[in-house]
Amino acid sequence: MCGIVGYVGDKKAASILYDGLKRLEYRGYDSSGIAVNDGFNIDVVKKKGKLEQLKGKIEDNVNGGTTGIGHTRWATHGQPSDLNSHPHSDCSQNFVIAHNGIIENFQDIKKYLLDKGHTFKSETDTEVIAHLLEENYENDVLSALKKTIENLEGSYALTILNNKEPNRIYVARKDSPLIIGIGENENFIASDIPAFLSETKDFYILEDGEFAVIDQDNINMYDFDLNPKEKEIYHVDWDPEMAEKQGYEHYMLKEIHEQPDAVRRLMANRVMPEGIDLEELNLEEEFLKNLNKIHIIACGTAYHSGLIAKYMLEDLLNISVEVDVASEYRYRNVPIKEDELVIAVSQSGETSDTLASLRKAKQKGAKVIAFTNSRGSSIAREADEMLLLKAGPEISVASTKAYLNMVVAFYMFSLFLAKKQEKIEEKEYLEMSGDLIKLPDLLDQVIEESEKLMEDKAKQYAKSENAFFIGRHTDYTLALEGALKLKEISYIHAEAYPAGELKHGTLALIEEGVPVIALGTKESVFEKTLSNVTEVKARGADVTAIVYNGAEDIEEVVDHVIYIPEVNELFTGALTIVPLQLLAYYTALIRDCDIDQPRNLAKSVTVE
Protein backbone atom coordinates (compact mmCIF):
# COMPACT_ATOMS: atom_id res chain seq x y z
CA MET A 1 0.00 0.00 0.00
CA CYS A 2 1.89 3.08 -1.28
CA GLY A 3 5.65 2.79 -1.58
CA ILE A 4 8.26 5.43 -0.85
CA VAL A 5 11.86 5.55 -1.97
CA GLY A 6 14.62 8.13 -1.66
CA TYR A 7 18.27 8.42 -2.69
CA VAL A 8 21.13 10.79 -1.79
CA GLY A 9 24.54 9.89 -3.18
CA ASP A 10 26.97 10.26 -6.04
CA LYS A 11 25.05 8.41 -8.75
CA LYS A 12 22.18 9.58 -10.96
CA ALA A 13 19.13 9.32 -8.74
CA ALA A 14 16.40 8.74 -11.37
CA SER A 15 17.23 5.16 -12.32
CA ILE A 16 17.98 4.14 -8.72
CA LEU A 17 14.60 5.51 -7.63
CA TYR A 18 12.84 3.75 -10.48
CA ASP A 19 14.48 0.42 -9.65
CA GLY A 20 13.59 0.85 -5.96
CA LEU A 21 9.95 1.53 -6.87
CA LYS A 22 9.96 -1.52 -9.14
CA ARG A 23 10.97 -3.66 -6.17
CA LEU A 24 8.14 -2.17 -4.11
CA GLU A 25 5.52 -2.84 -6.82
CA TYR A 26 4.23 -5.76 -4.77
CA ARG A 27 2.82 -3.35 -2.19
CA GLY A 28 0.08 -2.45 -4.68
CA TYR A 29 -0.35 0.93 -6.43
CA ASP A 30 -2.26 2.73 -9.14
CA SER A 31 0.11 5.57 -10.07
CA SER A 32 3.68 6.65 -9.49
CA GLY A 33 6.13 9.52 -9.64
CA ILE A 34 9.64 10.71 -8.90
CA ALA A 35 11.34 14.04 -8.17
CA VAL A 36 15.06 14.73 -8.65
CA ASN A 37 17.06 17.71 -7.42
CA ASP A 38 20.18 18.72 -9.39
CA GLY A 39 20.85 21.93 -7.47
CA PHE A 40 19.12 24.09 -10.08
CA ASN A 41 15.73 22.46 -10.38
CA ILE A 42 13.59 19.83 -8.78
CA ASP A 43 12.13 17.98 -11.76
CA VAL A 44 8.92 16.11 -11.00
CA VAL A 45 7.33 13.47 -13.24
CA LYS A 46 4.26 11.48 -12.33
CA LYS A 47 1.89 9.19 -14.12
CA LYS A 48 -1.27 7.23 -13.54
CA GLY A 49 -0.91 3.47 -14.16
CA LYS A 50 1.98 1.05 -14.07
CA LEU A 51 5.60 2.07 -13.56
CA GLU A 52 6.45 1.30 -17.21
CA GLN A 53 4.38 4.35 -18.14
CA LEU A 54 6.44 6.54 -15.83
CA LYS A 55 9.68 5.20 -17.29
CA GLY A 56 9.10 6.81 -20.68
CA LYS A 57 8.56 10.20 -19.05
CA ILE A 58 11.64 9.98 -16.82
CA GLU A 59 14.11 9.74 -19.70
CA ASP A 60 13.01 13.00 -21.34
CA ASN A 61 12.00 15.08 -18.34
CA VAL A 62 14.27 14.40 -15.38
CA ASN A 63 17.66 15.97 -14.75
CA GLY A 64 20.79 13.99 -13.89
CA GLY A 65 20.77 15.04 -10.21
CA THR A 66 21.95 12.68 -7.47
CA THR A 67 19.24 13.37 -4.88
CA GLY A 68 15.61 12.40 -5.27
CA ILE A 69 12.44 10.80 -3.98
CA GLY A 70 9.91 8.44 -5.56
CA HIS A 71 6.46 7.14 -4.76
CA THR A 72 3.89 4.56 -5.81
CA ARG A 73 0.38 5.67 -4.84
CA TRP A 74 -2.63 3.55 -3.81
CA ALA A 75 -5.44 6.09 -4.07
CA THR A 76 -7.31 7.10 -0.93
CA HIS A 77 -8.20 10.82 -1.40
CA GLY A 78 -8.92 11.63 -5.04
CA GLN A 79 -9.00 9.15 -7.89
CA PRO A 80 -5.86 7.73 -9.52
CA SER A 81 -4.64 10.43 -11.96
CA ASP A 82 -1.40 12.11 -13.06
CA LEU A 83 -2.23 15.18 -10.94
CA ASN A 84 -3.08 13.26 -7.78
CA SER A 85 0.10 11.15 -8.03
CA HIS A 86 2.98 12.05 -5.73
CA PRO A 87 5.37 13.90 -5.34
CA HIS A 88 3.46 17.10 -4.56
CA SER A 89 4.83 20.60 -4.14
CA ASP A 90 4.02 23.92 -2.49
CA CYS A 91 3.21 27.14 -4.37
CA SER A 92 6.85 28.23 -4.68
CA GLN A 93 8.14 24.76 -5.70
CA ASN A 94 10.57 24.99 -2.77
CA PHE A 95 9.28 21.84 -1.07
CA VAL A 96 8.57 18.63 -2.97
CA ILE A 97 7.19 15.78 -0.90
CA ALA A 98 5.99 12.18 -1.05
CA HIS A 99 3.75 10.70 1.63
CA ASN A 100 2.40 7.32 2.72
CA GLY A 101 -0.54 7.34 5.11
CA ILE A 102 -3.60 9.51 5.59
CA ILE A 103 -3.90 13.05 6.94
CA GLU A 104 -7.24 12.90 8.72
CA ASN A 105 -7.64 16.65 9.30
CA PHE A 106 -6.54 17.70 5.81
CA GLN A 107 -9.80 19.48 5.06
CA ASP A 108 -9.40 21.89 8.01
CA ILE A 109 -5.77 22.52 7.08
CA LYS A 110 -6.68 23.06 3.44
CA LYS A 111 -9.30 25.64 4.38
CA TYR A 112 -6.76 27.48 6.55
CA LEU A 113 -4.20 27.43 3.71
CA LEU A 114 -6.73 28.56 1.09
CA ASP A 115 -7.57 31.52 3.32
CA LYS A 116 -3.85 32.30 3.41
CA GLY A 117 -3.80 32.39 -0.42
CA HIS A 118 -2.27 28.99 -1.27
CA THR A 119 -3.41 27.32 -4.47
CA PHE A 120 -3.80 23.56 -4.78
CA LYS A 121 -3.18 21.38 -7.81
CA SER A 122 -4.49 18.03 -6.60
CA GLU A 123 -7.37 16.55 -4.59
CA THR A 124 -5.03 14.72 -2.21
CA ASP A 125 -4.67 15.01 1.54
CA THR A 126 -0.88 15.00 1.03
CA GLU A 127 -0.60 18.30 -0.77
CA VAL A 128 -1.54 20.23 2.38
CA ILE A 129 1.75 19.11 3.95
CA ALA A 130 3.84 20.81 1.24
CA HIS A 131 1.90 24.08 1.62
CA LEU A 132 1.99 23.93 5.41
CA LEU A 133 5.77 23.54 5.26
CA GLU A 134 5.92 26.59 2.99
CA GLU A 135 3.76 28.52 5.46
CA ASN A 136 5.90 27.52 8.45
CA TYR A 137 9.31 27.95 6.78
CA GLU A 138 11.62 30.62 8.17
CA ASN A 139 15.03 29.54 6.81
CA ASP A 140 15.18 26.30 8.81
CA VAL A 141 13.50 23.22 7.36
CA LEU A 142 13.67 21.09 10.50
CA SER A 143 11.86 23.72 12.58
CA ALA A 144 9.29 24.14 9.80
CA LEU A 145 8.82 20.37 9.73
CA LYS A 146 8.40 20.18 13.50
CA LYS A 147 5.76 22.93 13.39
CA THR A 148 4.03 21.25 10.45
CA ILE A 149 3.68 17.82 11.97
CA GLU A 150 2.30 19.38 15.17
CA ASN A 151 -0.72 20.25 13.04
CA LEU A 152 -1.13 16.90 11.35
CA GLU A 153 -3.55 14.24 12.55
CA GLY A 154 -3.28 10.80 11.03
CA SER A 155 -0.44 8.67 9.75
CA TYR A 156 2.58 9.53 7.67
CA ALA A 157 5.88 8.40 6.30
CA LEU A 158 7.15 11.60 4.70
CA THR A 159 10.08 12.35 2.41
CA ILE A 160 10.91 15.95 1.59
CA LEU A 161 13.17 17.62 -0.97
CA ASN A 162 14.04 21.26 -0.52
CA ASN A 163 15.25 23.47 -3.35
CA LYS A 164 17.74 25.29 -1.16
CA GLU A 165 19.54 22.12 0.02
CA PRO A 166 20.10 20.06 -3.14
CA ASN A 167 21.91 17.13 -1.50
CA ARG A 168 19.61 16.46 1.41
CA ILE A 169 16.35 14.65 2.17
CA TYR A 170 14.23 15.18 5.26
CA VAL A 171 11.99 12.39 6.50
CA ALA A 172 9.42 11.92 9.28
CA ARG A 173 7.46 8.96 10.48
CA LYS A 174 4.23 8.31 12.38
CA ASP A 175 2.24 5.07 12.01
CA SER A 176 3.60 4.28 8.55
CA PRO A 177 6.83 2.36 7.98
CA LEU A 178 10.06 4.04 6.87
CA ILE A 179 13.59 2.66 6.77
CA ILE A 180 16.95 4.20 5.91
CA GLY A 181 19.48 2.07 4.03
CA ILE A 182 23.09 2.87 4.85
CA GLY A 183 25.57 2.84 1.95
CA GLU A 184 29.05 4.19 1.22
CA ASN A 185 28.86 7.76 -0.07
CA GLU A 186 25.16 7.16 -0.54
CA ASN A 187 22.07 6.54 1.55
CA PHE A 188 18.65 5.17 0.72
CA ILE A 189 15.13 5.63 2.03
CA ALA A 190 12.24 3.21 1.56
CA SER A 191 9.02 2.00 3.05
CA ASP A 192 10.31 -1.58 3.00
CA ILE A 193 13.66 -3.35 2.99
CA PRO A 194 13.40 -5.21 -0.38
CA ALA A 195 13.55 -1.84 -2.21
CA PHE A 196 17.31 -1.55 -1.65
CA LEU A 197 18.37 -5.05 -0.61
CA SER A 198 20.74 -5.19 -3.59
CA GLU A 199 22.46 -1.99 -2.45
CA THR A 200 22.83 -2.57 1.32
CA LYS A 201 21.99 -4.92 4.15
CA ASP A 202 22.35 -2.29 6.89
CA PHE A 203 19.33 -0.23 7.83
CA TYR A 204 18.00 2.16 10.42
CA ILE A 205 14.34 1.50 11.19
CA LEU A 206 12.75 4.85 11.87
CA GLU A 207 10.22 4.73 14.69
CA ASP A 208 7.04 6.67 15.27
CA GLY A 209 7.78 10.22 16.35
CA GLU A 210 11.16 10.47 14.61
CA PHE A 211 12.72 12.72 11.96
CA ALA A 212 15.89 12.11 9.98
CA VAL A 213 18.05 14.43 7.91
CA ILE A 214 19.84 12.39 5.27
CA ASP A 215 22.90 13.53 3.31
CA GLN A 216 25.29 11.55 1.14
CA ASP A 217 27.56 10.64 4.05
CA ASN A 218 25.56 11.61 7.10
CA ILE A 219 22.32 10.51 8.73
CA ASN A 220 21.10 12.54 11.69
CA MET A 221 18.02 11.40 13.55
CA TYR A 222 15.83 13.31 16.03
CA ASP A 223 12.69 12.85 18.06
CA PHE A 224 9.75 15.15 17.35
CA ASP A 225 11.14 17.63 19.95
CA LEU A 226 14.36 17.77 17.89
CA ASN A 227 16.48 15.96 20.48
CA PRO A 228 19.17 13.96 18.61
CA LYS A 229 18.68 10.17 18.63
CA GLU A 230 21.21 7.37 18.39
CA LYS A 231 19.86 4.20 16.82
CA GLU A 232 21.16 0.70 16.35
CA ILE A 233 21.91 -0.53 12.87
CA TYR A 234 19.60 -3.36 11.82
CA HIS A 235 21.49 -5.86 9.70
CA VAL A 236 19.36 -8.16 7.52
CA ASP A 237 20.52 -11.62 6.54
CA TRP A 238 18.29 -11.89 3.47
CA ASP A 239 20.01 -12.40 0.11
CA PRO A 240 18.89 -10.03 -2.63
CA GLU A 241 17.94 -13.13 -4.70
CA MET A 242 15.35 -14.01 -2.07
CA ALA A 243 13.37 -11.03 -3.30
CA GLU A 244 13.79 -11.91 -7.01
CA LYS A 245 11.66 -14.27 -9.15
CA GLN A 246 14.48 -16.73 -9.87
CA GLY A 247 12.98 -18.05 -13.10
CA TYR A 248 9.40 -18.44 -11.86
CA GLU A 249 6.72 -16.66 -13.86
CA HIS A 250 5.25 -15.16 -10.69
CA TYR A 251 6.37 -14.53 -7.13
CA MET A 252 3.32 -16.42 -5.90
CA LEU A 253 4.39 -19.68 -7.55
CA LYS A 254 7.95 -19.20 -6.34
CA GLU A 255 6.71 -18.60 -2.81
CA ILE A 256 4.47 -21.69 -2.87
CA HIS A 257 7.50 -23.74 -3.88
CA GLU A 258 9.64 -22.12 -1.17
CA GLN A 259 7.32 -23.35 1.57
CA PRO A 260 9.25 -26.48 2.60
CA ASP A 261 12.39 -24.35 3.13
CA ALA A 262 10.44 -21.60 4.86
CA VAL A 263 9.13 -24.14 7.40
CA ARG A 264 12.64 -25.58 7.83
CA ARG A 265 13.93 -22.08 8.68
CA LEU A 266 11.06 -21.47 11.10
CA MET A 267 11.67 -24.72 12.98
CA ALA A 268 15.49 -24.64 13.03
CA ASN A 269 16.71 -24.72 16.66
CA ARG A 270 13.12 -24.54 17.84
CA VAL A 271 11.75 -27.99 17.02
CA MET A 272 13.94 -30.93 17.95
CA PRO A 273 13.30 -34.68 18.33
CA GLU A 274 13.38 -34.10 22.10
CA GLY A 275 10.74 -31.37 21.96
CA ILE A 276 10.01 -27.69 21.35
CA ASP A 277 12.14 -24.80 22.57
CA LEU A 278 10.35 -21.46 22.56
CA GLU A 279 12.12 -20.01 25.58
CA GLU A 280 12.94 -17.03 23.33
CA LEU A 281 9.40 -15.83 24.15
CA ASN A 282 10.55 -15.02 27.69
CA LEU A 283 7.21 -16.00 29.20
CA GLU A 284 7.34 -16.81 32.90
CA GLU A 285 6.71 -20.45 33.88
CA GLU A 286 3.95 -19.41 36.29
CA PHE A 287 2.20 -17.33 33.65
CA LEU A 288 2.33 -20.20 31.14
CA LYS A 289 1.16 -22.79 33.67
CA ASN A 290 -1.88 -20.77 34.69
CA LEU A 291 -2.77 -19.48 31.26
CA ASN A 292 -6.36 -20.40 30.49
CA LYS A 293 -7.42 -17.88 27.89
CA ILE A 294 -5.75 -16.73 24.67
CA HIS A 295 -6.93 -14.00 22.30
CA ILE A 296 -5.69 -14.08 18.72
CA ILE A 297 -6.02 -10.92 16.61
CA ALA A 298 -5.20 -10.62 12.91
CA CYS A 299 -6.60 -9.78 9.48
CA GLY A 300 -7.32 -11.76 6.31
CA THR A 301 -5.08 -14.74 5.78
CA ALA A 302 -3.31 -14.19 9.10
CA TYR A 303 -6.74 -14.38 10.77
CA HIS A 304 -7.28 -17.78 9.13
CA SER A 305 -4.05 -19.04 10.72
CA GLY A 306 -5.50 -18.00 14.08
CA LEU A 307 -8.63 -20.04 13.43
CA ILE A 308 -6.55 -23.21 12.98
CA ALA A 309 -4.78 -22.38 16.24
CA LYS A 310 -8.11 -22.19 18.05
CA TYR A 311 -9.01 -25.79 17.17
CA MET A 312 -5.51 -26.97 17.98
CA LEU A 313 -5.22 -25.19 21.34
CA GLU A 314 -8.70 -26.25 22.39
CA ASP A 315 -8.03 -29.88 21.44
CA LEU A 316 -4.62 -30.16 23.04
CA LEU A 317 -5.04 -27.92 26.07
CA ASN A 318 -8.76 -27.56 26.61
CA ILE A 319 -8.33 -23.81 27.10
CA SER A 320 -10.49 -21.04 25.75
CA VAL A 321 -9.28 -19.27 22.58
CA GLU A 322 -10.97 -16.26 20.99
CA VAL A 323 -9.97 -15.34 17.46
CA ASP A 324 -10.90 -11.89 16.22
CA VAL A 325 -10.61 -9.97 12.99
CA ALA A 326 -8.56 -6.98 14.11
CA SER A 327 -10.76 -4.38 12.40
CA GLU A 328 -13.62 -5.57 14.64
CA TYR A 329 -11.58 -6.24 17.75
CA ARG A 330 -10.30 -2.67 17.91
CA TYR A 331 -13.87 -1.37 18.26
CA ARG A 332 -15.27 -4.14 20.48
CA ASN A 333 -15.34 -3.99 24.22
CA VAL A 334 -13.43 -7.21 24.80
CA PRO A 335 -12.95 -8.16 28.42
CA ILE A 336 -9.28 -9.12 28.94
CA LYS A 337 -7.62 -10.04 32.21
CA GLU A 338 -3.94 -9.56 33.03
CA ASP A 339 -3.33 -13.30 33.23
CA GLU A 340 -4.53 -13.80 29.65
CA LEU A 341 -2.36 -13.78 26.54
CA VAL A 342 -2.90 -11.89 23.30
CA ILE A 343 -1.22 -13.05 20.10
CA ALA A 344 -1.14 -10.53 17.24
CA VAL A 345 -0.40 -12.24 13.92
CA SER A 346 0.88 -10.25 10.95
CA GLN A 347 3.20 -11.04 8.07
CA SER A 348 4.08 -7.40 7.42
CA GLY A 349 3.91 -6.32 11.04
CA GLU A 350 2.42 -3.05 9.80
CA THR A 351 -1.29 -3.82 9.36
CA SER A 352 -3.00 -0.81 10.84
CA ASP A 353 -6.00 -2.65 12.37
CA THR A 354 -3.80 -5.32 13.96
CA LEU A 355 -1.50 -2.66 15.37
CA ALA A 356 -4.44 -0.71 16.82
CA SER A 357 -5.83 -3.91 18.39
CA LEU A 358 -2.44 -4.73 19.87
CA ARG A 359 -2.27 -1.26 21.43
CA LYS A 360 -5.77 -1.68 22.83
CA ALA A 361 -4.90 -5.03 24.38
CA LYS A 362 -1.73 -3.60 25.91
CA GLN A 363 -3.66 -0.67 27.36
CA LYS A 364 -5.88 -3.20 29.10
CA GLY A 365 -2.79 -4.71 30.69
CA ALA A 366 -2.55 -7.87 28.59
CA LYS A 367 0.69 -9.53 27.65
CA VAL A 368 1.07 -9.42 23.86
CA ILE A 369 3.18 -11.65 21.61
CA ALA A 370 3.63 -10.87 17.92
CA PHE A 371 3.89 -13.64 15.36
CA THR A 372 5.41 -11.69 12.48
CA ASN A 373 7.67 -12.00 9.48
CA SER A 374 9.14 -8.53 9.93
CA ARG A 375 11.53 -8.09 12.83
CA GLY A 376 11.76 -4.30 12.65
CA SER A 377 8.04 -3.70 12.12
CA SER A 378 5.74 -1.65 14.34
CA ILE A 379 3.89 -4.75 15.58
CA ALA A 380 7.17 -6.50 16.41
CA ARG A 381 8.44 -3.48 18.31
CA GLU A 382 5.27 -2.74 20.23
CA ALA A 383 4.51 -6.30 21.32
CA ASP A 384 6.07 -7.55 24.56
CA GLU A 385 7.63 -10.50 22.80
CA MET A 386 8.00 -11.73 19.23
CA LEU A 387 8.09 -15.03 17.41
CA LEU A 388 9.83 -14.32 14.11
CA LEU A 389 8.24 -16.32 11.27
CA LYS A 390 11.40 -16.47 9.12
CA ALA A 391 9.47 -17.04 5.89
CA GLY A 392 11.85 -14.70 4.02
CA PRO A 393 10.56 -11.80 1.91
CA GLU A 394 7.04 -12.43 0.66
CA ILE A 395 6.46 -10.30 -2.43
CA SER A 396 3.22 -11.66 -3.91
CA VAL A 397 0.22 -9.81 -2.48
CA ALA A 398 -1.51 -13.14 -1.86
CA SER A 399 0.16 -14.63 1.19
CA THR A 400 1.28 -18.26 0.97
CA LYS A 401 4.54 -19.07 2.74
CA ALA A 402 3.96 -16.53 5.50
CA TYR A 403 0.52 -18.09 6.16
CA LEU A 404 2.04 -21.55 6.31
CA ASN A 405 4.68 -20.39 8.76
CA MET A 406 2.00 -18.78 10.92
CA VAL A 407 0.15 -22.10 11.01
CA VAL A 408 3.30 -24.04 11.90
CA ALA A 409 4.27 -21.41 14.48
CA PHE A 410 0.91 -22.07 16.14
CA TYR A 411 1.55 -25.82 16.05
CA MET A 412 4.89 -25.23 17.79
CA PHE A 413 3.41 -22.86 20.32
CA SER A 414 0.50 -25.19 21.14
CA LEU A 415 2.81 -28.13 21.77
CA PHE A 416 5.17 -25.98 23.82
CA LEU A 417 2.29 -24.77 25.97
CA ALA A 418 0.76 -28.24 26.31
CA LYS A 419 4.08 -29.44 27.70
CA LYS A 420 4.40 -26.51 30.10
CA GLN A 421 0.89 -27.14 31.38
CA GLU A 422 1.55 -30.88 31.64
CA LYS A 423 -1.44 -31.60 29.44
CA ILE A 424 0.32 -33.97 27.10
CA GLU A 425 1.93 -37.35 27.74
CA GLU A 426 5.69 -37.47 27.06
CA LYS A 427 5.21 -40.14 24.37
CA GLU A 428 2.62 -38.14 22.47
CA TYR A 429 4.70 -34.95 22.86
CA LEU A 430 7.74 -36.61 21.29
CA GLU A 431 5.68 -38.18 18.52
CA MET A 432 4.10 -34.84 17.67
CA SER A 433 7.47 -33.06 17.72
CA GLY A 434 8.75 -35.77 15.37
CA ASP A 435 5.77 -35.21 13.07
CA LEU A 436 6.52 -31.49 12.96
CA ILE A 437 10.08 -32.23 11.85
CA LYS A 438 8.71 -34.30 8.97
CA LEU A 439 6.51 -31.48 7.67
CA PRO A 440 9.02 -29.88 5.22
CA ASP A 441 9.64 -33.18 3.41
CA LEU A 442 5.92 -33.90 3.32
CA LEU A 443 5.35 -30.44 1.88
CA ASP A 444 7.80 -31.22 -0.92
CA GLN A 445 5.82 -34.42 -1.57
CA VAL A 446 2.44 -32.64 -1.64
CA ILE A 447 3.70 -29.99 -4.07
CA GLU A 448 5.07 -32.71 -6.32
CA GLU A 449 1.92 -34.84 -6.19
CA SER A 450 -0.76 -32.17 -6.46
CA GLU A 451 0.62 -29.52 -8.85
CA LYS A 452 -0.28 -31.24 -12.14
CA LEU A 453 -3.80 -32.18 -11.00
CA MET A 454 -4.49 -28.67 -9.75
CA GLU A 455 -3.24 -27.23 -13.04
CA ASP A 456 -5.69 -29.51 -14.89
CA LYS A 457 -8.60 -28.74 -12.56
CA ALA A 458 -7.84 -25.04 -12.98
CA LYS A 459 -8.48 -25.34 -16.74
CA GLN A 460 -11.98 -26.54 -15.94
CA TYR A 461 -12.72 -24.26 -12.98
CA ALA A 462 -11.39 -21.12 -14.70
CA LYS A 463 -14.66 -20.97 -16.65
CA SER A 464 -16.80 -20.89 -13.48
CA GLU A 465 -18.08 -17.78 -11.80
CA ASN A 466 -18.66 -19.43 -8.41
CA ALA A 467 -16.87 -22.02 -6.29
CA PHE A 468 -17.51 -23.53 -2.87
CA PHE A 469 -15.05 -24.86 -0.32
CA ILE A 470 -16.31 -27.10 2.46
CA GLY A 471 -14.80 -28.93 5.43
CA ARG A 472 -15.18 -29.64 9.12
CA HIS A 473 -12.94 -28.85 12.11
CA THR A 474 -9.60 -27.32 10.94
CA ASP A 475 -10.54 -28.27 7.38
CA TYR A 476 -13.20 -25.57 7.59
CA THR A 477 -10.51 -22.95 8.37
CA LEU A 478 -8.51 -24.25 5.40
CA ALA A 479 -11.64 -23.91 3.27
CA LEU A 480 -11.83 -20.24 4.28
CA GLU A 481 -8.22 -19.68 3.26
CA GLY A 482 -8.63 -21.62 -0.01
CA ALA A 483 -11.68 -19.54 -0.93
CA LEU A 484 -9.89 -16.28 -0.08
CA LYS A 485 -6.90 -17.24 -2.25
CA LEU A 486 -9.13 -18.12 -5.19
CA LYS A 487 -11.22 -14.96 -5.06
CA GLU A 488 -8.39 -12.51 -4.47
CA ILE A 489 -6.26 -13.57 -7.43
CA SER A 490 -8.70 -15.14 -9.94
CA TYR A 491 -11.73 -12.91 -9.15
CA ILE A 492 -14.00 -15.98 -9.07
CA HIS A 493 -16.65 -15.67 -6.40
CA ALA A 494 -15.72 -18.28 -3.79
CA GLU A 495 -17.33 -19.13 -0.47
CA ALA A 496 -16.31 -21.41 2.36
CA TYR A 497 -18.70 -23.28 4.63
CA PRO A 498 -18.52 -25.74 7.46
CA ALA A 499 -19.59 -28.87 5.57
CA GLY A 500 -22.59 -29.41 7.85
CA GLU A 501 -23.88 -25.89 7.25
CA LEU A 502 -24.68 -26.14 3.53
CA LYS A 503 -28.12 -27.60 4.03
CA HIS A 504 -29.08 -24.55 6.08
CA GLY A 505 -29.23 -22.39 2.95
CA THR A 506 -26.29 -22.54 0.58
CA LEU A 507 -27.21 -25.91 -0.90
CA ALA A 508 -29.72 -23.92 -2.97
CA LEU A 509 -26.80 -22.58 -5.02
CA ILE A 510 -25.38 -25.96 -5.95
CA GLU A 511 -26.25 -26.90 -9.54
CA GLU A 512 -24.78 -28.86 -12.44
CA GLY A 513 -21.02 -28.34 -12.78
CA VAL A 514 -20.48 -25.96 -9.84
CA PRO A 515 -16.98 -26.55 -8.42
CA VAL A 516 -16.93 -27.79 -4.84
CA ILE A 517 -13.61 -28.37 -3.12
CA ALA A 518 -14.26 -30.74 -0.23
CA LEU A 519 -11.68 -31.13 2.50
CA GLY A 520 -11.75 -34.33 4.50
CA THR A 521 -8.38 -34.71 6.17
CA LYS A 522 -9.81 -35.41 9.66
CA GLU A 523 -10.49 -39.08 10.07
CA SER A 524 -12.55 -38.32 13.18
CA VAL A 525 -15.19 -36.38 11.21
CA PHE A 526 -14.64 -37.85 7.76
CA GLU A 527 -17.86 -39.89 7.58
CA LYS A 528 -19.87 -36.75 8.33
CA THR A 529 -18.07 -34.79 5.62
CA LEU A 530 -18.57 -37.66 3.19
CA SER A 531 -22.33 -37.50 3.58
CA ASN A 532 -22.23 -33.73 2.89
CA VAL A 533 -20.17 -34.42 -0.22
CA THR A 534 -22.80 -36.91 -1.35
CA GLU A 535 -25.43 -34.19 -0.95
CA VAL A 536 -23.62 -31.74 -3.25
CA LYS A 537 -22.72 -34.46 -5.71
CA ALA A 538 -26.40 -35.47 -5.94
CA ARG A 539 -27.13 -31.91 -7.05
CA GLY A 540 -24.58 -32.02 -9.88
CA ALA A 541 -21.50 -30.37 -8.33
CA ASP A 542 -18.06 -31.16 -9.68
CA VAL A 543 -16.20 -32.22 -6.55
CA THR A 544 -12.46 -32.24 -5.97
CA ALA A 545 -11.71 -33.85 -2.62
CA ILE A 546 -8.56 -33.44 -0.56
CA VAL A 547 -8.54 -36.20 2.04
CA TYR A 548 -6.34 -38.18 4.41
CA ASN A 549 -4.45 -41.19 3.17
CA GLY A 550 -6.85 -44.07 3.71
CA ALA A 551 -10.12 -42.32 2.85
CA GLU A 552 -10.43 -44.27 -0.42
CA ASP A 553 -14.23 -44.59 0.01
CA ILE A 554 -14.53 -41.10 -1.38
CA GLU A 555 -13.25 -42.11 -4.81
CA GLU A 556 -16.65 -43.57 -5.70
CA VAL A 557 -18.40 -40.33 -4.91
CA VAL A 558 -16.25 -37.47 -6.23
CA ASP A 559 -14.60 -36.43 -9.50
CA HIS A 560 -10.98 -36.10 -8.32
CA VAL A 561 -9.11 -36.96 -5.13
CA ILE A 562 -5.83 -35.74 -3.63
CA TYR A 563 -4.45 -37.69 -0.70
CA ILE A 564 -2.59 -35.90 2.06
CA PRO A 565 0.38 -37.91 3.38
CA GLU A 566 0.08 -39.46 6.80
CA VAL A 567 0.80 -37.10 9.68
CA ASN A 568 -0.78 -36.30 13.05
CA GLU A 569 -4.38 -35.26 12.41
CA LEU A 570 -3.83 -31.87 14.07
CA PHE A 571 -1.11 -31.01 11.54
CA THR A 572 -2.85 -31.85 8.25
CA GLY A 573 -3.74 -28.20 7.62
CA ALA A 574 -0.12 -27.34 6.82
CA LEU A 575 -0.24 -29.82 3.95
CA THR A 576 -3.86 -29.33 2.82
CA ILE A 577 -3.29 -25.65 2.04
CA VAL A 578 -0.78 -26.39 -0.72
CA PRO A 579 -3.19 -27.80 -3.37
CA LEU A 580 -5.59 -24.97 -2.57
CA GLN A 581 -2.87 -22.36 -3.21
CA LEU A 582 -1.92 -24.13 -6.45
CA LEU A 583 -5.54 -24.28 -7.60
CA ALA A 584 -5.92 -20.53 -7.03
CA TYR A 585 -2.63 -19.81 -8.80
CA TYR A 586 -3.33 -21.86 -11.94
CA THR A 587 -6.93 -20.68 -12.18
CA ALA A 588 -5.76 -17.05 -12.08
CA LEU A 589 -3.07 -17.86 -14.63
CA ILE A 590 -5.60 -19.25 -17.10
CA ARG A 591 -7.86 -16.25 -16.51
CA ASP A 592 -4.88 -14.01 -17.32
CA CYS A 593 -5.09 -12.13 -14.02
CA ASP A 594 -2.37 -9.96 -12.52
CA ILE A 595 -1.43 -12.67 -10.04
CA ASP A 596 1.19 -10.95 -7.90
CA GLN A 597 -0.68 -7.66 -7.76
CA PRO A 598 -4.41 -8.39 -7.80
CA ARG A 599 -6.70 -5.47 -8.52
CA ASN A 600 -7.60 -3.14 -5.63
CA LEU A 601 -5.34 -4.96 -3.16
CA ALA A 602 -2.14 -4.00 -1.39
CA LYS A 603 0.48 -6.08 0.39
CA SER A 604 0.84 -3.99 3.48
CA VAL A 605 -2.43 -2.46 4.65
CA THR A 606 -1.32 0.56 6.62
CA VAL A 607 -4.66 2.38 6.54
CA GLU A 608 -7.96 1.51 8.22
Ligand code: F6R
Ligand atom coordinates in the same frame (compact mmCIF):
# COMPACT_ATOMS: atom_id res chain seq x y z
C1 F6R B 1 -4.36 -12.41 1.55
C2 F6R B 1 -3.51 -11.60 2.40
C3 F6R B 1 -4.15 -10.66 3.34
C4 F6R B 1 -3.26 -10.44 4.58
C5 F6R B 1 -3.86 -9.35 5.48
C6 F6R B 1 -3.04 -9.18 6.75
O1 F6R B 1 -3.62 -13.29 0.77
O2 F6R B 1 -2.31 -11.68 2.30
O3 F6R B 1 -5.43 -11.08 3.71
O4 F6R B 1 -3.17 -11.64 5.27
O5 F6R B 1 -3.89 -8.15 4.77
O6 F6R B 1 -1.73 -8.84 6.44
P1 F6R B 1 -0.57 -9.01 7.50
O7 F6R B 1 -0.33 -10.46 7.71
O8 F6R B 1 0.62 -8.33 6.88
O9 F6R B 1 -1.03 -8.34 8.75
